[in-house]
Every structure is written in structure tokens, then in C-alpha cells.
Amino acid sequence: MSLPFEKPIDDLEAKITDMRSYAEEQGIDLSEEIGLLERRLEQLKRDTFANITRWQRVQVARIAGRPTGLDYVANVFTDFEELHGDRTLGDDPALVTGLARLGEQTVIVMAQQKGRDTKENILRNFGMMHPSGYRKAMRMFDLADKFRLPIIAMVDTPGAYPGLSAEEQGQAWVISECIQRMSRLKVPAISLVIGEGGSGGALAIAVANRVLILENAIYSVISPESCAAIRWRDSSEAPQAAEALKLTAYDLLDLNVVDRVIDEPLGGAHKEVDATMAIVKSVLLQELGDLLKLDEVSLLEQRRARFRALGRFEEVLEAA
Amino acid sequence: MSLPFEKPIDDLEAKITDMRSYAEEQGIDLSEEIGLLERRLEQLKRDTFANITRWQRVQVARIAGRPTGLDYVANVFTDFEELHGDRTLGDDPALVTGLARLGEQTVIVMAQQKGRDTKENILRNFGMMHPSGYRKAMRMFDLADKFRLPIIAMVDTPGAYPGLSAEEQGQAWVISECIQRMSRLKVPAISLVIGEGGSGGALAIAVANRVLILENAIYSVISPESCAAIRWRDSSEAPQAAEALKLTAYDLLDLNVVDRVIDEPLGGAHKEVDATMAIVKSVLLQELGDLLKLDEVSLLEQRRARFRALGRFEEVLEAA
Amino acid sequence: MTLERWFRRKKPTKGDDDSSPVGLWLKCESCNAQIYRKDLVANLYVCPECQHHYQMPVDARLELLLDEGSFEQWSGHIQATDPLEFVDQEAYADKLKAAQEKHHRKDAIVTGSGLLNGLPVALSVMDFFFLGGSMGSVVGEEIARAVERAADEDRAFIAVTASGGARMQEGALSLMQMAKTTVALERLAEKHLPFISLLTDPTTGGTTASFATLGDIIIAEPKALICFAGPRVIQQTIKQELPEGFQRSEFLLEKGMLDDVLERSKLKDKFAAYIRLLSGKVPQVTLEAEHVATL
Amino acid sequence: MTLERWFRRKKPTKGDDDSSPVGLWLKCESCNAQIYRKDLVANLYVCPECQHHYQMPVDARLELLLDEGSFEQWSGHIQATDPLEFVDQEAYADKLKAAQEKHHRKDAIVTGSGLLNGLPVALSVMDFFFLGGSMGSVVGEEIARAVERAADEDRAFIAVTASGGARMQEGALSLMQMAKTTVALERLAEKHLPFISLLTDPTTGGTTASFATLGDIIIAEPKALICFAGPRVIQQTIKQELPEGFQRSEFLLEKGMLDDVLERSKLKDKFAAYIRLLSGKVPQVTLEAEHVATL
Numbered sequence A, B: 001m002s003l004p005f006e007k008p009i010d011d012l013e014a015k016i017t018d019m020r021s022y023a024e025e026q027g028i029d030l031s032e033e034i035g036l037l038e039r040r041l042e043q044l045k046r047d048t049f050a051n052i053t054r055w056q057r058v059q060v061a062r063i064a065g066r067p068t069g070l071d072y073v074a075n076v077f078t079d080f081e082e083l084h085g086d087r088t089l090g091d092d093p094a095l096v097t098g099l100a101r102l103g104e105q106t107v108i109v110m111a112q113q114k115g116r117d118t119k120e121n122i123l124r125n126f127g128m129m130h131p132s133g134y135r136k137a138m139r140m141f142d143l144a145d146k147f148r149l150p151i152i153a154m155v156d157t158p159g160a161y162p163g164l165s166a167e168e169q170g171q172a173w174v175i176s177e178c179i180q181r182m183s184r185l186k187v188p189a190i191s192l193v194i195g196e197g198g199s200g201g202a203l204a205i206a207v208a209n210r211v212l213i214l215e216n217a218i219y220s221v222i223s224p225e226s227c228a229a230i231r232w233r234d235s236s237e238a239p240q241a242a243e244a245l246k247l248t249a250y251d252l253l254d255l256n257v258v259d260r261v262i263d264e265p266l267g268g269a270h271k272e273v274d275a276t277m278a279i280v281k282s283v284l285l286q287e288l289g290d291l292l293k294l295d296e297v298s299l300l301e302q303r304r305a306r307f308r309a310l311g312r313f314e315e316v317l318e319a320a
Numbered sequence C, D: 001m002t003l004e005r006w007f008r009r010k011k012p013t014k015g016d017d018d019s020s021p022v023g024l025w026l027k028c029e030s031c032n033a034q035i036y037r038k039d040l041v042a043n044l045y046v047c048p049e050c051q052h053h054y055q056m057p058v059d060a061r062l063e064l065l066l067d068e069g070s071f072e073q074w075s076g077h078i079q080a081t082d083p084l085e086f087v088d089q090e091a092y093a094d095k096l097k098a099a100q101e102k103h104h105r106k107d108a109i110v111t112g113s114g115l116l117n118g119l120p121v122a123l124s125v126m127d128f129f130f131l132g133g134s135m136g137s138v139v140g141e142e143i144a145r146a147v148e149r150a151a152d153e154d155r156a157f158i159a160v161t162a163s164g165g166a167r168m169q170e171g172a173l174s175l176m177q178m179a180k181t182t183v184a185l186e187r188l189a190e191k192h193l194p195f196i197s198l199l200t201d202p203t204t205g206g207t208t209a210s211f212a213t214l215g216d217i218i219i220a221e222p223k224a225l226i227c228f229a230g231p232r233v234i235q236q237t238i239k240q241e242l243p244e245g246f247q248r249s250e251f252l253l254e255k256g257m258l259d260d261v262l263e264r265s266k267l268k269d270k271f272a273a274y275i276r277l278l279s280g281k282v283p284q285v286t287l288e289a290e291h292v293a294t295l
């Protein structure tokens, strides 16, 4: 559950624990020394995370033990009732959907779910959705519009499933339809990238009024591995590709791809899950509160304008 | 191509043909005799069709050589461009859909197609639609609403396909959705039963502002054969079942299930296809002309009220 | 009375032939265990041994879903008229009359209002024992009226289905009830009121292919047969055995057609949760106060 | 010039490496026939022997679809800025510059207006030879602007796609073009103007999963590769050979994803027919006059 660059932190944490039990065993007072070490630990964490590379960030975003979609559903929301099925093709376990409360407000929550162990990974197809998952999302959009319930979508996927059955069932068609359908929502929509925002498979549920991202989450047009395989012809160049792709939370904020970065507890969301949940809940409550002030037309126009404006280019004088 | 009860007509027709060639061969004038026979033939046809049983009507509705959906598409409409696929599951050949002109008006035309020979029967699954066919119909409803094009639907099916794959893909779900979707159309919709209107599989594309039926077509909650198998425990009792089900055009007019019966040329649509097409075209033009005078809200309300009102029951004083 | 009548039946059949004798014990049709009938009833008509869900009489269903004493019946003011003068081996008129007398209701449906964990609801419950729960003009009209009244009274609507499909003795008029019930639901939708559909064993044909599958939320009881074409019809079409569990609730959940399969004992609380959540309209006041409290 | 450049390529590849020598003859990649290059061009880049549809240069495509001399170019007033300062084995900025010089355009797209059998249309044509027709900020913006201007000028819109997907050198900004092009289409929809999408070989990834598959009518050229995930990616996932014809136009037509597969020579007239039909709005005058005439 630890990454190589986290080793010095883990070592120091272990040392402090050692010293504490030693002091207790021997009945001597080492509180001053321990206090000193704890301050050093905090500084070490701060320095480490301030300087980690984009590739290390990718690893944190994917680390086992990092809270998954269902963890947020369980801890940020209350009264969750899961709803199943797309009424067309199936029920995709890679996207969990249902009704829940965020504070006092009923919302429709959807979460891409990667799985928390090997068994769940397989059940959830590692968070890679099939067309039926996107159709389920669209069914939820319909329900949201009908009952005027805001949408909260948690994004965490390596990408839409690139398989035979998915292509046969029109993966491209259903993603474009999902993008369009979400852009037409008459209710507030917030998407939050909690881990990995993988390409079109992520975007399909992230055409929201507000797109948020956790500090150590990533959002990219392609995985660093695939990018490296294509552009460097060597997937082991993934660290370089991650650097080039500018896929971290603050990179994306600079590019206006996301609207807000939610800082994680020091050391990452997986180190302090409860604190992470509390922060996410308070941010979502505040963001939703703001959006609930807008009427249907404003919500639609704001969402449309937001995505219409994305991209970087310059005007030139002579046409070519 | 002839039914048993049509035999006297066929015999007389053959006799007249014989006499004509005899007169020509021999160079004698038999025009008076032939004229007499022709008047007798017309009377015979009139008497025969005035008195045929409901079961005979069922047989006429299904007779080989009776114009099929595609015959109407080709002869009543112009500029037909077929559109394929439901963008979800497949392209169902049992329902032909596309853009066409009826007079000067572009319409979206859809026709259940049984097939005109064994090969086409198999290709078209005998006009029994799969869920993808109903989804294709719904795609056409969307297109109709978007481009404000009226819907003309030709009904001719033994029923929705009762097979394994159809059930797996939610045949019941897609039929109810199709009924609902058609009831919500913002444009004029006319359905015309041209042959066999088989149960829910037919109704799904017959939730129209005006439901028309050809004189020798039928429209029923169940086929006479299946009804006989269930209620008489013997499918050979189909003639009795047909009688009991009151499934002919004028029966249905009495019950308000259809709004208008289109009389066929004497002897049935299969005897004079061109004349049938001309009659159908003129009726559709007139009906569409009337509906085009109504605005969106009136069309919706009229359609809803039409179906809300169907059924026969009596009020009772004491509740039970 | 109703429960007693139910006892005469051992397993779901056409619903118009229930002459089997009443006994104190029955053999579970699913696990073969000997069950004391009283225990079965006390256990909501669910086998205490294997959890097999038996069909439930209408009265017991109302008792299950509604708060005690809250039910007010709406249905029962209309009756069928035999518009086709339908006769097979027996006249429809006679059959109908016999069913009415035996089951003490006008047709295969009961509708009304009540409270569900204190929430105002309206509901329709089909009676499979009355001519196989078939939908003719009266069943369609009762459902349509109940849905519309629910809309007028701002009640969530619950439809409990158990039906062999459209009633063929009323011909095309029965078929039209599929469209009638569907358009009636528009009133409910316009008022943003929830429609929960509960599919119970068996729900087939024209009932499945109309209002039953148009619920905002669709729930089925375990192992219920739910289909458009019945298994026998399909077997005749494809000339081969159907896979185990085909057209049963669990299969349909997997195929994406249901929101959930729920045990009978959980239905009431789940329905209350759905209705409460779906009624959570966007409030005019913002959530800022709570936000501050959370920080 | 454009046609000549095309000749340097024998088969579709990445589009950024076309150094093969120019010859008078080529061997058809589908039927192996020796074809005189001039005949191929005269035959709309379709093999005269086997009807294999080769990729078509942008200029030839415009000539194919528009009435002579009617094209007015809209695109070309913006260019990419390398917002990520992306460098792999080569700098994106350099690569872009080289492509611009070689292909004499700013990016992998041309948009503009014209007449199609006399009908006013606007269109966007992707250039697969320019960095694989990849969609970055400029391609997305050009499409969005063209769609919006088409709406303002009451023109039907035709999108001709040929693209390797999103341009990875612009990272998440390229991904966002999928949403941008999609929301731009709303303007067209609001004016009830037709959007015809023509998918040509190859159309993949983020292009397929956005505006390309949102056409009111979607047409593909014969045997075009059209997919979300490319065949190689899928093979890596499933570790087995893909079926013959998988992800090709004819396969997708069967799967319900296309309205039709049309030969290149038929496109213009068919598009005219679609546009005329879809423009046939409900007229204010009724059809009574004609009705009387018909009777």
C-alpha cells in the first residue's frame, strides 16, 4: 500500500512508533524527542508531496487503499438506495448509481467503481464501463430531470472498456450520446475526479456545471503508458509521458479543464480517509448550494458555455 | 393466391376469359353474353364479400399477394429514403423506416414488412419485430419531433417476436416505452392497419392521432389460432375464435378502436393493387391535411384523449 | 375470507379453477418441506424453509404495504359489460359473474389510497385469482382513474402486478388498455410524482408491456416470472428448452430491466425510502447553513 | 498539389510520415490489381477493379460534395499554441510546424460553406494526412465555429470525418473538444437544421465518440474502419484475433449504428435528398388542394 517515494515517510513513522513503545516499556519520558520527530515527519511529508513528480502523482491516484467511488457514496452521502440497470442492455457494475442525500438535498449519485480487491476488480471490470453503464448513466439523467434532482458523479476509471462486446454495442455512440445528454441536464451537475479520469470514458459523466478534482487525482486524454507506447514506442517511458501530458490536478486547473482542486490530507487521501470524506462533503455541500441558486436555463447555459470555451489556440491574420 | 370461398369468382372470371378468346377466334359477336356475365361477376363478388365470415376475412388479410408495407411505401409515397438502425442493438428488417413525401409533405414512414416470398419472409422474420425494431421506431419518433415531420405507420404483423433473444432484450420494456414515446409525439401521427394488426406488437406503432384500417385487415389482442388453443384447447377452432374476437375492420370501428375503414376494391386489395394504392393515398392525404391544421398541444391532447377513452364498462351504484 | 380462498390453490395456474381442498398443511412447491399453512400466512406467504415467495392475496398485500387502517378503497364502481358477447366453451358473461361472486369484487383489481410509513400513496393491486389477473376495460379504467386521482391528490403511485396479460374476451378493447394506462401515467409525470412498479409472480403479456414496465423504479419479488411472451410460447417458437431461471426476476435484474429484486418483508421500508428520496425536490433555501456547520 | 502529395502515400498510416516515392502505377491494397494512378483519381479514389475506397484528399472531397466553384473557406484563422509544451521524441511545436508547411494549412481540418446540388450547406472535412486527423483545440474550435455559423446562416451541416482520435499532444484540452463540438451542435438542433455525418476510413477514438456519431443521419463509406478503441488495443485486451470485418462499416450497419453505407459516387445526390426531405417542414397551408386533385 506504499509507493517507493513514500518510504522515508513510512520509515520515520515506524521509528516514532518504536520510540513510543520503548518509552512506555522502560517508563521513561521521551516526549520531547518524539515531538521533535513528529514535527520532522510533518515537514518530510510536506516536502515529499510538494516535490513529487507527475508520474508519482499517477501512482498515488491509483494506489491500493485510496478511497473508491463506493467509499464516497457511503461516507459523504446518507440514505443511499442503489438503482440498477439501463433497461436496455444490462446492469454495469463499473458504474454504481442511485438516490442519496447530500445534506438535506436528494441527489442522484453515480460513481465509477474500480474495486478494492482482486475479486471486486474483476466484478467491476477495473472501473471500465461497457455501453450498458453509459446507458444506465443516461437513465439516471432522465430520472434527475424528471424529479429535479441534482447529479453528483464520481469519476474513477482507466477509460471506457476497449473490448469486443463494447465495440459491438456501440461504445463510441453511447459515449457521445452520454456527453450530449449530460450537457442537456436541467438540474445542477457536479463531477468530481477522485482517482483516475481516463479519457472519453471519464468525460461522458463529467459534462458538469462544476468539475472538481482531488489533489492527487489525474485526468487525461490517454494513460501515460499508452501515450508512451505510441509516442516513445516504449510503454516504460510512462513517467516521461506523464510529465508531458500535464495530467495532475493543478495542471488541469491551469488549463481550465477543472474548476477547483480539493486538497487532500497530508500524505494523500489513503492516509486519512475520514478526513478526506469530511473535506469532500463540505466542498460538495458548498458547490451544490451555489448551483441550487441558479434556475434551469442558467444551469444549461453555464454548462454549455463552460465546455464551449475550452481549448487553447491563437488567432492568425492570414488564413491558410 | 386464392382462398376457397373465392373459387366461384375465379371460375366465373375464367369462363368470361374463355368466352372472350372463343369469340375472337371464331370472329363472332358475343359482347351481349359477355356483358351479362360481367354484371353477374360483379354481383357475385359483391355478395361473396358482403357475406364472408370473420375467419375468411382473416384469411384475406393474410393472403399471399396482398400488398405489403413496402408496396405502400413504394406506391403511395415518393422520394423514399430508407434509414437504418436503432443506434443501440441492431437494424430490424421487420420494420422498414425512412423519409418520404406524401404529396408535398415530408413524412417519416414506417412499415412492418412480412415479406412477399419465402426468402423475404425469413429475412423479415414474418413481420415479427425484435426489440431493436421498436427502438428503431423510437429513433424515428425522435427524428420526427426534431424536424417536425408527421409519422405514417403501416401495421402488418402477427405480433412482436416471441423468442429468446427478444425476451432477453426486454421485449415488454421496449413495447411499453414505444407506446409511451409515440403517445408523446409533437407531430401528427397516422397508423394504418393494412393486413394483420397483431396485439402489442402492432399497438406499439399505432398510438396515433388517427387509426385507420383497410376493409379486409384485422386487428386483434391475440391471433384466432392462439385464442382457440387457449379457450377451446384446440387451435383448429380458430374460425370460431375469429368470430368471437370481433377482429374485423367494421367490428373495430363499432368499438372505436379504429377511426375509419378504408374500403378495398371489390374482391380485395390483392385483386386490384393499383386502385388500392390510389385509394389509400387519397385517404392519407386528406387525413394528414386535417391533422396538419392542429398545433402541437392539440395533437398531443387529442391523441391522449383518444386512447384514454377506449374501453367499455358500466358504472355501478354499490362498490364491491 | 380472502385468505381462506387463497388456500384452495396450491400453485399459480389460470386463476379460474380453484377447487383443491383446504388443508392445514401444504408441501412447499419449491423445497418440498411440509409447512403449516398458518406459518406460511404469518410469514407473508413466504416459505419459512426456502424463502419461496408464494402469490399473495390482495388483502394481505394491502396489509403488507399500508399502515394499519389507512386503506381507503377507490375501485369497485364500474363493471365489465361483455362488449363482444364473447362465448367460447362457456360465455364470458357467466364466467365473469361467477368470478365476481366467488371473489367478492367486480374485477381483477383493487385500487385505493393509504399511508405507507406515514407517506400518502395510492396503489393498484391486481388479483391473479380473478380470471388470471387479466386486463380488460375495467382493470385498465380502474388503473387509469387511480393514477389520475393520485396525481390530483399529490400521492406517489404504486402498482402491484400479477397478470396473465390482456383479457382476450374483450378483444381489441383489452389491447387498448395498454395505451390507456400508459397515457394516464402522464398526469403523474407532469406532477413529478413517483411511480413505483412492483412486479410479482406472474406478470406477463400486455400487462408487462404497458404500465408495469413504465415505473420510475421497477422492483420485482424473488423468482417471479416476468415476460412478454410466456415460456410455453417461446418453447414452441424456438423448439428447445429454456435456460434455467430464464424470464425470472434475477435474470431480468442482470439484463438491466429492474432496479432491484427485493424480499417481500423489505418492500414497505424500501418503498418509503424511494418515495422520500424522489420527493426531495430542490429547495428554495440553499444549504449554506449546513455547510457552515460541517466545516 | 494536394493530390500529388496524396500519391506519396500507399496506405493509411499515422499520416505524419509520407516519404514513399511517387509512381505512375500502384498496386491496389485490396485486390492487388495494377492501377494507373490517374484512373484512380478520376474514379474518385475508388479502385476501378474492386471498388476499394481509398482515403480521399480534402480538396477532392470538397470537389466531390460541392457544386463547382461554390466553396467558400471559413477555417484557417486560428492555430495551435502547444499549451503543454509537449515533447516526446520530437517537440510538438516542430512537428506541427512541419505539418503546416507540408500540407499548406493550419491544422487537420477545413471548414466552409457551399452549395450541394444547389442547396446551401456548411461542412467540415478532416485531413487524415495532417497529424493523423487528430482533434486538438484548433480542430475542435473550427468545427464548433462552423456548426454555429451554419446555424446562423440556416445551412445544413455535413461533417466528413477521418481521424485517429484526440490529439494527445494537447492533453486534456483535446479531450475537452469532444464536449465542445457536442455542445456546439445544440445551436444547429435548435434551428431544426439537419446534421449529416459522413464517416470515412479511419474514424476512431475521441472523434467517433463525439460529434461524428451525433448526426441526425450517419452514413459511412464502404469498409471504413470506425471504432472507439482501435483493433490493436482490443486485441491486446482480449488476446485473440478479431472477426473478419469487425468495426467496419458493413458490420456497424448490421449492428444498428449507421443509417446506410454508401458508395462515394452516390454521396452527393443522397445527401441532397436527405437535406431536402429533412427541410420539409410542416407547411402552413394544408394539402387540401392536392387532395382534391388526387381524388
Ligand SMILES: [Zn+2]
Pocket (backbone or CB within 6 Å): C028, C029, C030, C031, C032, C033, C047, C048, C049, C050, C051, C052
Ligand atoms: Zn420452501
Ligand SMILES: [Zn+2]
Pocket (backbone or CB within 6 Å): D028, D029, D030, D031, D032, D033, D047, D048, D049, D050, D051, D052
Ligand atoms: Zn482494387
